[in-house]
Amino acid sequence: MAYESLREWLKVLDKAGELKRVTAEVSPILEMAEIADRASKSGKGTAKAGGPALLFENVAGYPGARVLMNQFGSTKRMQMALEVDSLDEIAGRIETLIHPVAPSGMLDKLKMLPMLAEVGGYFPKTISAKNAPCKEVVLRGEDVDVLKFPVLKTWPEDGGRFITLPCVITQNPSTGKRNVGMYRMQVYDGKTAGMHWQRQKVAAEHARDRMRAVAEDAAGQVEMMAVTAGGTAAAGQHTMPQHVVTKIRGERMEVAVVIGTDPATTFSAIVPAPPEVEEYLIAGFLRQKAVELVKCETVDLEVPAHAEIVLEGYVELGELRTEGPFGDHTGFYTMQDEYPVLHLTCITHRKDPIYAATVVGKPPMEDTWMIKAVERIFLPLMKLTIPEIVDINLPAEGVAHNLMLVSIRKSYAGQARKVMHAIWGLGQAMFTKCIVVVDEDCDVQDVGEVMLRAGNNIDPERDIQFTMGPVDTLDHASRLPNYGSKMGIDATRKWAAEGFTRQWPTMMTMPKDVKAKADAIWKKLGIE
Template sequence: MAYKSLREFIDTLEKAGELIRIKEYVNPELDIAEITDRISKTPDRNKALLFENTGTEFPLLINSMGSEKRMCIALGVNHLDDSMHEIEDLFKMMSAPKNGILEKLAMLPQLGKFASWMPKVVKGKGACQEVIMADPDLSKIPILKCWPEDGGPFITLPAIHTKDPNNGIRNIGMYRMQVFEKNMTGMHWHKHKVSARHYNEYKKLGKRMPVAVALGGDPVYTYAATAPLPENVDEYMLAGFLRKKKVELVKCITQPDIEVPADADFIIEGYVDTDEELIWEGPFGDHTGYYSLPDWYPRFHVTAITHRKGAVYPATIVGIPPQEDAWIGKATERIFLAPIKMTMVPEITDMNMPVEGVFHNLVIATINKEYAGQGQKVMNAMWGAGQMMFNKILVLADGKVKIDDYLPLAQYVFNNLNPVTDVYFSQGPMDVLDHSCSKLGFGGKMCIDGTKKWEEEMTEPLVPFKLNTAFSKEAILAALPELASLNDNLARKYDLPILFVSIKKDRPGHVRAVHDAICKMNGVEGIKMILYVEQMVSADDVTDVLWRFCNNLDPRRDHFFGGANNNILGLDGTRKTKALDNFDRPWPNIIAADEATIRSVDEKWSSLGLGKLIISPSLKYSTQLYRGGAAVLDSE
């Protein structure tokens, strides 16, 4: 379904009972984010929010794709798998042998669909240019400051348009934009991203780089800007396919080399001077649930701001999951499964990126295994597949296993796992937001091969696990007072050979020493894996443990084996410091609202029309903030 405007999408959400209008004034600085955080993390009250009084002339839409239902409404499908199946059918049709002229002619209507998806530049001005700001001023837009230690207000849903200066190929990406002045922002282009490559090409040529930012319009535009497409595939072709209607583009007014969607709500035009000094941007409360560290990024100078009449400003917040970005990522997981299966990893049957893994950190895949070593083949193929190169932990199982039923999945994986021979460690490119790497953008990876093993892959028989009756959680805690908590529920109740341990780390090598001590305790034999987190995390809170663990682990650096046969794998998911871990990078803080914001929202909640007060999710973490909530720790 093609939406004519963001307003039409809003009306559709409202008719579906998926939107709440908030008429009371709410401050875009911190308060809107805090309200959204509460709503998005309360499943039975999770709705899109339209803040109609933002202190500017523009309302603000947020959390519009923050559930599976709303993500489906945005994409115009009944189920997120629908687009995947359509892509899969197209691949099969195009690749099937054609035995005669009639079969070839029968393909023509299908080939015609490709032309109907291609974007088209139209003459004249678009609805996005109905109003032209005489004096471009970003402060007239309700741009959010989401978290207390953010470097400033950030544009969080920008579709950023750039072109390769050598071949003119367009790229649309989504990179946050910190507002520094009324007509200047940062451009947070990670070094692995296409826009960063375009910037480098302009710099070689000694030219200014034209840039345009689209906000709003059909929500498919926003999704397409996040999609992990091959570099030379136009994001608006994907948008045309998803909406079943080509995207109409118009030339920018002050940057005519760039075309933007005619029906967007806002267009911010400008340039990046590649000879100009970079600007110190950040920190920013990011999708990992931690503040991303500040760094140097290019400056974007605004030359024009245009918008449609009745424009709505779209925004999102990212932070401790689950948030809206989890559902955008889930759509990507489903839509791009078909291309991965058809072009790169044909044996893959399904894929899942759990919310706790915040996209790249944890990926689970099932495969049709037909020979020994196929798990390693899939591992290498996936780590070489586009943005999957950023994956940190990959878990593999056989295709017959249901990928989102986590308990039987975990039982299957551990029943087929010898930690010594079936866990593989490597290193390579990592997301620059990964704070656990010893070096920016480069760190360790781990593959857990839980597929059924062929004879050639086995060094000894795998014996079903049953927790030894001699195992005593109480004895371990008594012997090791530095342990804050220990969770043996999965081992005791579900025959999963894994323990979660929370430790008060106070000396170099402490976690490894504790691991060795636990492995020597009576009854621990048979345990295959022990996960360690810091003392403020309750080992019984499995969701919190996995989120912290996935963020704070560099698998290659932070693993060790213990036990009589050296076959119990320990993984150190605690935070790292210079003093205790010889870790030279700053370590970021977790994201949480401050007391003043929590109190402000509590006081106005009854006037917002949101029902009974929802307690702030940040209160769970407010006592865990290092140095009173500072965004970035010293590496000491």
């Protein structure tokens, strides 16, 4: 049964022994992050890797407040969050949806009806505000102050306090489709915060769409082109001409931010879904139950009704403010840059709300397990576009966008390079800095095995591919912001058709009967 709210999820964690309550007084300024960082790195290399979820119950300066951290921080908890015994179960459900068995007769068609009805039940539904727990307290006007909540500062050189686990809701101005994304938010004061939606993110595109519409109405194509070049651009990119800024200023895009939802809804905010697919629907699919939504008080958006905290407001188009630095999941600080500003118009929350947060930094951390879940769940969709892929691995040290290990079923010369370029053309995978491609008999989840193949199977000049293109905003080594080089390594066996005319050696393996006999003896030896 789907978790209705963060509180239900918390009870399950507690009952399963996956939650540690921290009763000592801890400050949200650095101290919580340090404890959560230690927890996330505990048990490394063991079945208990990732440490427990943490509920801070004695928050310095915030009497009665509670802060939840590391809720997704292990394989076991990611499985619990999505209510499966293995993340591959969800991949299997996706496989069934994208590759359904064609019905051969009326009976087979009738058998498909329950599945179709089930999918129809995943679409979000809107409920009355009187039944929405997130409306228990409604704050307007001078009562609006996000600093009433224990917003964290996670690293010493951070530019301030940051909301680190927000579900940011925006809407496409043309189609009306909603997007739920996770973008950190630097809190400037009680009523304003930075919106770190990077240029390639859906929310940034929503803002640019709104700007284009305003500029086009005001003066036509020239201004629209200027907006396309500038938009929500970060430093190092084109900025909008002043006359365009003047025309756009005063126009607003509504935004809602939710903190503390059921785990599937929070997780759905980080999945690299196509813009056409709403995250609320993805959450419904993961929960196998529709997400209940409720209308906001001051903006025309819907938010999860069982959320802990809802921030309502708007971004004034064309307004940018310095955001950062921020200690990021790369293990380095992201430097200051210019980003839009959220102005709060209303806050609603549950009585005694639980503030959900995370800390990012040198892996492994909580986001390591979230990324691994994305990897397993969306592998079938990747195979849909690139069918020769057998498996992928996003190692923790690759921080999602620096390294991808890929095994393929090779059937023609140059196929590894084809796969590299296909990945670079696939949604958020375009940011992957390094791709290593191996043959299907290599287990890409065994990083040591991949390194052995890569070290032995390549002639560097022949097998390394360089290309230019968009890179992640967090890539501090790229020659320009958001633009730089990428590398692909073809570590597959080389064919004559690829210019390798000598015999390729076989890898060493023992015969099965020898291994079986050794297995029987080994058990009696008692050697671990």
